[in-house]
Amino acid sequence: MARNKAKIEELSPEASARRAAQKKRQRNRRQTLLLVLIMLLGAAFLLYPTVANEWNKTVQSRAVTRYLDEISTIDWSVAEAAMADAKAYNRELGDAGIDWMPSMTRASKYDKLLNVTGNGMMGYIEIEKLNLRLPIYHGTSESVLSAAIGHLEQTSLPVGAASFDEELGIPMSPDGSHCALSGHRGLPSARLFTDLDLLQNGDVFTMSILNETYFYEVDQIRIVDPQDVASIKIEPGKDYCTLITCTPYGVNTHRLLVRGVRAGTDVLGQYSYRIQSNAILIRPVVVAPFLAAPVLVLLFIVAMLVPGKRRDDE
Numbered sequence: 381m382a383r384n385k386a387k388i389e390e391l392s393p394e395a396s397a398r399r400a401a402q403k404k405r406q407r408n409r410r411q412t413l414l415l416v417l418i419m420l421l422g423a424a425f426l427l428y429p430t431v432a433n434e435w436n437k438t439v440q441s442r443a444v445t446r447y448l449d450e451i452s453t454i455d456w457s458v459a460e461a462a463m464a465d466a467k468a469y470n471r472e473l474g475d476a477g478i479d480w481m482p483s484m485t486r487a488s489k490y491d492k493l494l495n496v497t498g499n500g501m502m503g504y505i506e507i508e509k510l511n512l513r514l515p516i517y518h519g520t521s522e523s524v525l526s527a528a529i530g531h532l533e534q535t536s537l538p539v540g541a542a543s544f545d546e547e548l549g550i551p552m553s554p555d556g557s558h559c560a561l562s563g564h565r566g567l568p569s570a571r572l573f574t575d576l577d578l579l580q581n582g583d584v585f586t587m588s589i590l591n592e593t594y595f596y597e598v599d600q601i602r603i604v605d606p607q608d609v610a611s612i613k614i615e616p617g618k619d620y621c622t623l624i625t626c627t628p629y630g631v632n633t634h635r636l637l638v639r640g641v642r643a644g645t646d647v648l649g650q651y652s653y654r655i656q657s658n659a660i661l662i663r664p665v666v667v668a669p670f671l672a673a674p675v676l677v678l679l680f681i682v683a684m685l686v687p688g689k690r691r692d693d694e
Contacts, residue, residue: 549644596640
């Protein structure tokens, strides 16, 4: 009798309604959980570029700080000898011209120059208009370009012309120098040269190598084919540094070349003035995640409340 009674209760309309309501609640919970997971995944994708870039900025800043700490302990004569070797290399390169297929001997010599810390870091570049301070390493391998700036190994070392006069702002002999630095653009994990197209003629960037700092004022901006290397040739009596990245953004079929001509000490006052005018620039990609975060929280709250409201109405 008890078994029959239980079976009858199971078949009653009230029991069927309870089971249906329970199944619906379970389905609503699964849908809510799925929605929450989708939103969390979307938030992760949205925040990844900013978080990864900030992490890489920290790593780059530590690399620069470590470099400064290490060169501060180097004997003065060692640093002077390293700079003299680098400038002699530039003079030889200026006399012979750029060799795009250097010998093994020349490549081995290149790897040792300015490598006083032993990790391939030459120094660092600063572009205050873009709020960048990035380490410079030997070569343009993918391991270098994924997180830092690479020196194009066939070009002059980033120490300028050996005979440069700081006060006059020009080389004092026919020897020339043309350093080329390459950086990626649009990496999701690192900003690097993404904003290089914001530079204009008259803007200034600096390179700090060992105990010397070099100022370069942008004087030419060009877009060329990847195979076009004419714009980075060495010109007698000229001291240039060209910053290279891919363009158009996301397409990368051409190269953006931002050339700077070395400036003397008279550029310092102008440099500080120009930097101040760009100090309040805020990049949209940095702001976007913080604007999106409240929206995601609101969607999460709605997702949690709507199923509960439906259960109350049943």
